[in-house]
Amino acid sequence: MSAFPTIKFQNGVKMPIIGLGTWQSTDDDVRRAVEVAIAEAHYPLIDTAEGYQNEEIIYNVLHKLIEEGKIKRDGIFITTKLWTNNLNPDRSLCAARECLRKLKLEKVDLLLCHMPAAYDVTGTEPERGVTVEDVWRGMEAIYEAGLARAIGVSNWSVEQIERVMKTAKVPIHNVQNELHLHWPQHELAEACKKHGISITSYGSLGSPGRVDFTLPNGQKLDWAEAPCALNEPKVKELAEKYKKSPAQVLL
Ligand SMILES: NC(=O)c1ccc[n+]([C@@H]2O[C@H](COP(=O)([O-])OP(=O)(O)OC[C@H]3O[C@@H](n4cnc5c(N)ncnc54)[C@H](OP(=O)(O)O)[C@@H]3O)[C@@H](O)[C@H]2O)c1
Structure with a gap:
């Protein structure tokens, strides 16, 4: 891992405190941005997600840089997120395996569940019987199978985090939520501090690009x-x- 400052999760895994976000980038932009960020600006962390539909492009760049000897796999921290159609614990372990197989990776450094809601395979209908505790059980199975060095949640409320922490075998290692000047999330920060959970903020600049976003x-x-x-x-x-x-x- 690079010389960037890190924070340590409860399981001892260290995460660099800054990284490159890749939401909304076009294929060409993300290819170039990731290459420049890693090879030239020495960024230590890349944040992506199944839902950004750019994971394959990013991992192709990473594999190329590793093959060229420009970085080592353990020199870059990869955060990715399972989308809602893969959060049902009956499917999440298989989905994570399939995702890693496609990306030719043994494991990711941090795997987050992107939303506190499980949807059916097509991603259109909520699976009403599946609770946040169930979703977390699926994340724990992925962690125990060694597919992620750390696990966490994204866009979860304090109430949902508190519920899961009551039954968790593996604690939430990291929460990635919107957090900025106009939404400083004091209540979330307090709850995470109490449980020893680290927070990643997104939209730190207020996400000015979101208004032009097209799916x-x-x-x-x-x-x-x-x-x-x-x-x-x-x-x-x-x-x-x-x-x-x-x-x-x-x-
Ligand atoms: N977990 C989640 O659900 C979730 C949701 C949203 C985002 N995220 C993650 O967080 C990352 C960042 O999110 P975000 O893009 O919404 O929020 P952001 O970091 O607040 O905003 C990025 C925007 O700020 C502009 N910008 C960047 N540097 C700037 C500078 N020095 N001066 C002025 N403007 C600057 C960029 O413009 P240009 O386009 O011109 O560079 C871009 O439009 C995403 O890429 C993603 O990885 C996660």
Whole structure:
């Protein structure tokens, strides 16, 4: 692993504190961005997801860089996420195996369940009988099978995290949630601190690109209006004072 600062999960696995997000990138952009981020800017972590539909491109870049001797597999921390159609514990272990087989990887460093909701195989109908405790059981089976060095959740509420922690055999190692100036998530931070769970924030700059987001199937999402954190006068004032960019102040 690189010299970037890390945090340590409860199971001893260390995660770099900064990484490259890959949501919404086109195939060409993500290919180039991952190559430059890793080989030239020495980014230590790549964040992807089944739902981003770019995992194969990213892992092809990684395999190429490993073959060229530019990085070692353990020099890069890979976070990915299981999508809702693979969260039913009857299917999640097989789905994780299939996902790794396709990507020619033995294991990922951190596997998150992307949402607190299990859907049917087609991803269209919620599987109403499947609880968050059930979903976590499936994640534990993946961890125990050695397919992920650490496991966690994304977009889960404090209530859902508390419920799972009551019955978990393997604790949640990491929570990845939206967290930024306009939604600092104090309650989540308190709950995670109590359980020794680390937090990854996404949308740290306020996710300005989300309003133009179009799903891979062409559907344009209708986002609510939100103030842009990068343009907040106080952020700009601090940026000037400390000779940093507004984005650096927000991070
Ligand atoms: N777990 C989840 O459900 C979930 C959800 C959303 C995101 N994520 C993860 O978090 C990552 C980041 O999320 P995000 O893109 O929504 O939020 P973000 O990091 O808040 O926003 C990124 C946006 O900020 C702009 N930007 C980047 N650096 C900047 C700078 N120095 N100054 C001004 N603008 C800058 C980028 O513009 P350009 O396009 O011009 O670079 C991009 O549109 C995603 O790629 C994904 O990996 C996870």
